Amino acid sequence: MPDEEIVRRIAGSTGLTASEAARVIEDVIAWYGESVEEYVRRRHGHLQTHGTRNAEAFAIIADELSSRPVKAPPLTERQLRRIVYG
Template sequence: MPDEEIVRRIAGTTGLTAGEAARVIEDVIAWYGESAEEYVRRRHGQLQTYGTRNAEAFRIIAEELAGRPVKAPPLTERQLRRIIYG
């Protein structure tokens, strides 16, 4: 169960019930709960599905990681490649 204070705040500002607000919060926490490595692998696979070449994929992933609520340390193209290919 998420912190009661944030549940009250989300419920109060959105008109959701406390139960609905808690479920939304849990969903958001789960979405952002994956590690940087998990995110890189998942996102690289998505980008490859749409034909994005590695150099462009690595640039996109690095930019996205920098904008996440809990930022990952800056990763070089080489570090991203090692996460994906070992």
């Protein structure tokens, strides 16, 4: 269960019940809880499925990483490539 204070705040600002707010918070925490490596691999696979070439995919991923709430350190294309391909 997430912190009660944030549950109250989200429930109060959205009109959700406390249990609904807690579930939303848990979903958001889980979404952003994956490691940088997990995120890079998942996004790369998703982008490749949609026909994005590697150079463009790595640029997109690097940009996305810089705007996540818990920022990853800046990663070069080479570092991203190593995460994906080992």
